[in-house]
Amino acid sequence: MKGSANGMRALRGGASRYSIFALARNALSYHENWQKAWRSPEPKPEYDVIIVGGGGHGLATAYYLASVHGVRNIAVVEKGWIGGGNTGRNTTIIRSNYLWDESAGIYEHALKLWEGMSQELNFNVMFSQRGVLTLAHSEHELKEMRRRVEAIRLNGIDSEVMSPAQIKQLVPIIDTNPGIRYPVMGGFIQRRGGTARHDAVAWGYARAADDLGVDIIQNCEVTGILRDGGKVTGIETSRGTIKAKKVGVVTAGHSGVVASMAGLNLPIDSRPLQALVSEPIKPCIDTVVMSNAVHMYISQSDKGELVFGAGVDSYNSYSQRGSIPTVESLLAAAVELYPIVSRLRVLRTWGGIVDTCPDASPIISKTPVDGLYFNCGWGTGGFKATPGSGHVFADLIARDEPNAIAAPFSLKRFETGYLIDEHGAAGVAH
Amino acid sequence: MLHITCPWCGPRDDNEFHYGGEAHILRPATPEKLSDGEWAEYLFLRQNAKGPFLERWSHSAGCRQWFNVVRNTATDEIIEIYPMGALPKSAEGIKAYEGNWRRQSAAEKNAKAGVSGT
Ligand SMILES: Cc1cc2nc3c(=O)[nH]c(=O)nc-3n(C[C@H](O)[C@H](O)[C@H](O)COP(=O)(O)OP(=O)(O)OC[C@H]3O[C@@H](n4cnc5c(N)ncnc54)[C@H](O)[C@@H]3O)c2cc1C
Ligand SMILES: [Zn+2]
Numbered sequence: 001m002k003g004s005a006n007g008m009r010a011l012r013g014g015a016s017r018y019s020i021f022a023l024a025r026n027a028l029s030y031h032e033n034w035q036k037a038w039r040s041p042e043p044k045p046e047y048d049v050i051i052v053g054g055g056g057h058g059l060a061t062a063y064y065l066a067s068v069h070g071v072r073n074i075a076v077v078e079k080g081w082i083g084g085g086n087t088g089r090n091t092t093i094i095r096s097n098y099l100w101d102e103s104a105g106i107y108e109h110a111l112k113l114w115e116g117m118s119q120e121l122n123f124n125v126m127f128s129q130r131g132v133l134t135l136a137h138s139e140h141e142l143k144e145m146r147r148r149v150e151a152i153r154l155n156g157i158d159s160e161v162m163s164p165a166q167i168k169q170l171v172p173i174i175d176t177n178p179g180i181r182y183p184v185m186g187g188f189i190q191r192r193g194g195t196a197r198h199d200a201v202a203w204g205y206a207r208a209a210d211d212l213g214v215d216i217i218q219n220c221e222v223t224g225i226l227r228d229g230g231k232v233t234g235i236e237t238s239r240g241t242i243k244a245k246k247v248g249v250v251t252a253g254h255s256g257v258v259a260s261m262a263g264l265n266l267p268i269d270s271r272p273l274q275a276l277v278s279e280p281i282k283p284c285i286d287t288v289v290m291s292n293a294v295h296m297y298i299s300q301s302d303k304g305e306l307v308f309g310a311g312v313d314s315y316n317s318y319s320q321r322g323s324i325p326t327v328e329s330l331l332a333a334a335v336e337l338y339p340i341v342s343r344l345r346v347l348r349t350w351g352g353i354v355d356t357c358p359d360a361s362p363i364i365s366k367t368p369v370d371g372l373y374f375n376c377g378w379g380t381g382g383f384k385a386t387p388g389s390g391h392v393f394a395d396l397i398a399r400d401e402p403n404a405i406a407a408p409f410s411l412k413r414f415e416t417g418y419l420i421d422e423h424g425a426a427g428v429a430h
Numbered sequence: 431m432l433h434i435t436c437p438w439c440g441p442r443d444d445n446e447f448h449y450g451g452e453a454h455i456l457r458p459a460t461p462e463k464l465s466d467g468e469w470a471e472y473l474f475l476r477q478n479a480k481g482p483f484l485e486r487w488s489h490s491a492g493c494r495q496w497f498n499v500v501r502n503t504a505t506d507e508i509i510e511i512y513p514m515g516a517l518p519k520s521a522e523g524i525k526a527y528e529g530n531w532r533r534q535s536a537a538e539k540n541a542k543a544g545v546s547g548t
Contacts, residue, residue: 256478265531267474269451270503314449315432318480319506324431325445358474414474415466 060390
């Protein structure tokens with residue numbers, strides 16, 4: 001794809017503001033004088049482009065609009081604080097081993113951007129390519145998995161089958177005893193997959209976008225989308241009216257709420273997705289392991305907490321807290337597969353509201369309203385797509401035309417029937 | 431966790447139930463008369479309301495009966511439980527029913543226009 005954002009580093013001056021010297025200097029003043037990473041400006045009366053939603057996807061979109069497309073008059077409008085939505089609630093699994101070509105296109109585009117992100121943003125997002133292993137627990141899953149591995153490799157994406165013995169070697173805490181309820185019969189791994197620090201992704205994009213003049217406006221809830229004769233003209237917010245030539249909406253679980261402000265309906269249901277962490281322990285697992293059959297996945301954070309994720313809750317809700325039975329079944333699976341966790345205490349559990357689409361694929365699309373664009377439907381697995389999603393969405397907004405990567409994810413697919421069915425694709429949907 | 435009162439079995443935890451999503455989506459009687467976009471409204475587009483929402487549940491680990499629920503999706507509060515085929519009676523339920531864009535949709539009008547002409 002054109003427009004690699006790497007060339008833009010020079011524009012930013014690139015001086016490293018966080019260094020060992022800066023740390024020492026600021027220690028002398030008890031760390032009270034660190035410069036702000038981004039400004040908190042008052043909204044201007046008008047912008048060329050307004051991005052609604054200050055999650056990773058929204059901030060990345062603003063950054064690429066400024067860095068790749070040279071748009072200068074941009075605002076990101078966030079109802080709470082940036083990264084306080086799913087960006088700051090997710091379990092940070094990153095991979096690109098999806099089944100279909102369209103998905104491989106967007107997720108691999110994202111993975112390549114992850115590989116250069118810390119350098120490009122001059123902000124350590126702690127991207128760790130520790131590998132993502134997906135387990136198979138039945139004969140059928142094994143066969144399906146082999147098919148996926150081949151499909152993924154045909155798209156030029158790394159993917160390897162692993163035997164139970166190889167898995168035991170990689171993940172010593174796993175129980176590979178064939179007698180357990182869901183025995184480990186094999187698995188496949190994407191070694192280039194891994195994790196990143198979620199907050200750092202929001203902060204890194206925010207700082208880099210702010211450097212390019214993007215106004216990041218927090219505590220500003222969008223309450224209306226202004227239109228005139230089928231064309232967007234601005235937004236109504238809790239801090240007044242702001243005019244705009246174009247508006248890009250990236251509000252994850254709240255996409256339906258914002259869509260209805262413009263008289264649009266989406267094929268989306270918003271549901272709680274939960275995760276939890278244990279108390280911190282010494283390093284015991286240095287990869288990510290997911291299991292579709294039992295709806296559970298595990299990794300270990302740098303602080304030592306074991307991070308567990310569950311399947312999505314069954315019902316629609318915006319309450320940002322999930323159902324206890326979901327957590328219970330996640331823990332039952334965890335204890336069976338990793339017996340050592342049985343005596344750990346759970347430190348905290350939380351939920352986010354995810355925007356699930358009928359085909360488990362995202363929407364990156366124009367809408368019937370001119371100048372109004374939606375990027376949503378990432379559901380349970382959009383963190384991994386953050387840079388790629390922002391990159392192609394910026395391109396769509398700038399050119400008013402989707403590029404080849406974004407085009408299949410148009411809202412039109414629900415009319416044409418060209419769905420991209422990624423249900424259960426290679427993992428517990430993360 | 432939701433505590434749902436099955437009309438037949440009484441109050442139970444949500445993991446005894448199966449969720450059926452948005453209620454009152456009528457199947458068009460003559461789909462061939464709808465455009466692809468209108469058909470998509472029926473098949474894929476959802477209300478996904480934040481606030482009082484009309485939805486279907488089935489007591490799958492109990493009596494296996496289906497019923498409708500008015501629930502506030504912002505607070506998870508259950509406002510009303512009413513039978514399949516009926517309409518809500520609570521003020522919130524009536525407002526949610528009438529305020530749903532689907533009532534104006536071509537697909538619903540088509541469904542209400544009558545049984546398919548075979
Ligand atoms: C528990 C959990 C685990 C997950 N694990 C993974 C994982 O391991 N890997 C993975 O790839 N994905 C994962 N995901 C999914 C991933 O987090 C999301 O797909 C992704 O973060 C969506 O990005 P976003 O920037 O659009 O969302 P968000 O960060 O939610 O940003 C949307 C923003 O819009 C704002 N907003 C909403 N309404 C308005 C309004 N009216 N006005 C102004 N602002 C508004 C919100 O406040 C929010 O900050 C997980 C999600 C959850 C909840
Ligand atoms: Zn019952």
